[in-house]
Amino acid sequence: MKLVQRVYLREVFSGxxxxxxxxxxxxxxxxxxxxxxxxxxxxxxxQYPEERRPYSPRLRSLHRLVRREDGSPRCVAxxxxxxxxxxxxxxxxxxxxxxxxxxxxxxxxxxxxxxCVFCGYCVEACPEDAIRMDxxxxxxxxxSREGMIYTKExxxxxxxxxxxxxxxxxxxxxxxxxx
Amino acid sequence: xxxxxxxxxxxxxxxxxxxxxxLNLGGLMTWVERKQSAIMQDRIGANRAxxxxxRIMGLLxxxxxxxxxLTKEEFYPARADRVLFSLAPFVSVFFALVAFASIPFGDxxxxxxxxxxxxxxxxxxxxxxxxxxxxxxxxxVMMAGWSSANNYALLGGxxxxxxxxxxxxxxxxxxVGVVMVYGSLNMMDIVRAQGAxxxxxxxxxxxxxxxxAFVLFLTAGIAATKxxxxxxxxxxxxxxxxxxxxxxxxxxLFVMADFLETVVISGMTVSLFLGGWQIPYLEPAGFVFPWDxxxxxxxxxxxxxxxxxxxxxxxxxxxxxxxxxxxxPRFRYDQAMRLGWLxxxxxxxxxxxxxxxxxxxxxxx
Numbered sequence: 001m002k003l004v005q006r007v008y009l010r011e012v013f014s015g016x017x018x019x020x021x022x023x024x025x026x027x028x029x030x031x032x033x034x035x036x037x038x039x040x041x042x043x044x045x046x047q048y049p050e051e052r053r054p055y056s057p058r059l060r061s062l063h064r065l066v067r068r069e070d071g072s073p074r075c076v077a078x079x080x081x082x083x084x085x086x087x088x089x090x091x092x093x094x095x096x097x098x099x100x101x102x103x104x105x106x107x108x109x110x111x112x113x114x115x116c117v118f119c120g121y122c123v124e125a126c127p128e129d130a131i132r133m134d135x136x137x138x139x140x141x142x143x144s145r146e147g148m149i150y151t152k153e154x155x156x157x158x159x160x161x162x163x164x165x166x167x168x169x170x171x172x173x174x175x176x177x178x179x
Numbered sequence: 180x181x182x183x184x185x186x187x188x189x190x191x192x193x194x195x196x197x198x199x200x201x202l203n204l205g206g207l208m209t210w211v212e213r214k215q216s217a218i219m220q221d222r223i224g225a226n227r228a229x230x231x232x233x234r235i236m237g238l239l240x241x242x243x244x245x246x247x248x249l250t251k252e253e254f255y256p257a258r259a260d261r262v263l264f265s266l267a268p269f270v271s272v273f274f275a276l277v278a279f280a281s282i283p284f285g286d287x288x289x290x291x292x293x294x295x296x297x298x299x300x301x302x303x304x305x306x307x308x309x310x311x312x313x314x315x316x317x318x319x320v321m322m323a324g325w326s327s328a329n330n331y332a333l334l335g336g337x338x339x340x341x342x343x344x345x346x347x348x349x350x351x352x353x354x355v356g357v358v359m360v361y362g363s364l365n366m367m368d369i370v371r372a373q374g375a376x377x378x379x380x381x382x383x384x385x386x387x388x389x390x391x392a393f394v395l396f397l398t399a400g401i402a403a404t405k406x407x408x409x410x411x412x413x414x415x416x417x418x419x420x421x422x423x424x425x426x427x428x429x430x431x432l433f434v435m436a437d438f439l440e441t442v443v444i445s446g447m448t449v450s451l452f453l454g455g456w457q458i459p460y461l462e463p464a465g466f467v468f469p470w471d472x473x474x475x476x477x478x479x480x481x482x483x484x485x486x487x488x489x490x491x492x493x494x495x496x497x498x499x500x501x502x503x504x505x506x507x508p509r510f511r512y513d514q515a516m517r518l519g520w521l522x523x524x525x526x527x528x529x530x531x532x533x534x535x536x537x538x539x540x541x542x543x544x
Contacts, residue, residue, distance in 0.1 A: 009394070012507060019219045019506040026218045045223040 055136055055165030060120045062137040063111055064158035066130050073156055074130035077106040081122035089115035114148035136161025137171050147174030189295055197299040201279045201442050208438040209241045216505045251427035256328050263326035268432035271319030275439035278312035281305035282446045283367045285456045285486040305366035313403055317343040320421050327424040335421035339412035342402055345519030349399035352527035356392040356534040357385050357451050370455030380469040382459045385452035391530045393452045395523050400444040406437055408507040409515055445496035453492050456485040
């Protein structure tokens with residue numbers, strides 16, 4: 001090693017210069033921000049619950065059941081999603097549909113999100129485009145396992161996310177979690 | 180003897196100022212540490228603690244920390260020496276607190292026929308007192324390491340002792356040059372002597388007359404605070420250190436002691452090398468600039484300016500120490516020992532010789 005490197009002092013000062021430069025640059029931006037220049041950002045931090053980054057349109061978020069025009073589920077209880085699901089978290093109970101042109105309908109469609117691995121196979125497998133993962137909702141934690149079970153009615157009530165990825169419907173709050 | 184009561188009051192006021200100054204700075208440093216490191220690293224830092232929705236830039240976090248620490252369980256290891264174990268954090272904090280006492284924060288104030296030295300303790304050997312207190316502080320750490328009945332804690336205490344000896348030797352030897360130049364061990368005299376002008380314009384601050392000693396003192400001083408880059412006693416990534424077994428406010432006191440030591444070291448650096456309470460060209464009667472301009476000021480305003488200058492210098496110095504702490508990676512144990520004994524110590528001896536030769540040659544005093 002050269003003597004300059006062994007003395008280490010020059011490297012110390014170049015390091016201090018780097019961090020001090022960051023400090024003063026960010027400090028200046030913070031001050032400018034406080035003085036009204038709202039485009040000046042002193043930090044790259046995204047203040048999560050209040051600020052959100054836009055989600056990718058490909059994001060796989062909470063499932064929803066797509067409705068027909070009359071509001072009934074498009075699901076025909078073909079069991080494709082239940083079969084393909086690697087986590088086996090979808091439970092479908094089939095029933096007769098009053099319309100003879102539609103073979104079946106789901107009487108119950110339950111997803112246990114505590115087991116779901118968000119692989120998206122159910123969406124890919126569905127021949128009717130009846131299940132999608134485009135709600136943009138990611139926060140659906142619960143204090144109990146029962147709170148993670150989403151029924152047909154809950155899944156039918158969800159809307160797709162907007163173009164910026166923001167949820168189009170309120171986040172369903174499980175019964176064991178008071179807001 | 181009516182004067183006695185006023186004297187007691189003044190003495191108490193001096194002590195109270197120093198105590199509150201050091202304690203508040205020490206408490207604020209937890210906030211400074213979080214926020215400054217965040218700003219240096221393009222982050223925002225802790226800002227969530229709030230009272231009635233007021234966050235005031237995360238300033239409530241030290242308060243939240245204190246409440247958390249106070250309400251946590253106080254855990255005693257089964258085989259710990261309970262007396263020493265409880266005593267250790269207090270010893271640590273106590274010596275860090277009292278060390279600041281002989282650092283002057285202003286020139287002697289003359290009010291109503293009284294002379295009030297703006298210094299908690301007027302001492303002829305102020306420098307030695309600060310050293311003594313700083314080195315005694317390591318006893319708390321050693322006690323903690325010994326009494327915890329934990330091998331890692333013991334290793335931490337042993338490292339702290341070794342580091343403290345290394346740092347103290349270098350600090351002591353690097354200070355000798357300053358003492359030689361200003362000819363006194365009294366902190367007040369040293370600061371006053373730094374008000375002189377070299378060549379009529381350059382303030383005779385320690386950093387000008389003793390640049391090498393400044394670097395050596397600062398390095399050894401950072402080592403004495405046991406913080407990164409010299410945090411081998413803690414060594415979070417290898418041994419957790421002398422406070423492994425501590426919890427609650429006792430742990431908080433150890434952290435506090437490190438912060439207080441940082442305040443003391445910056446106070447020392449300011450007093451010895453950065454002119455203490457001196458403002459360049461400020462004489463007791465007002466500003467006297469070398470270009471023959473004068474601004475007359477009343478005595479009280481001069482004193483206030485001096486105290487303000489001292490506080491500002493200490494705060495800037497703390498900022499600088501924080502900058503170092505958040506920039507440099509830590510030294511390994513053997514690297515720190517090598518730096519102390521083969522780097523700082525011989526250099527500070529050389530500094531003494533050089534200073535002596537210079538004083539002999541030019542006879543400057």
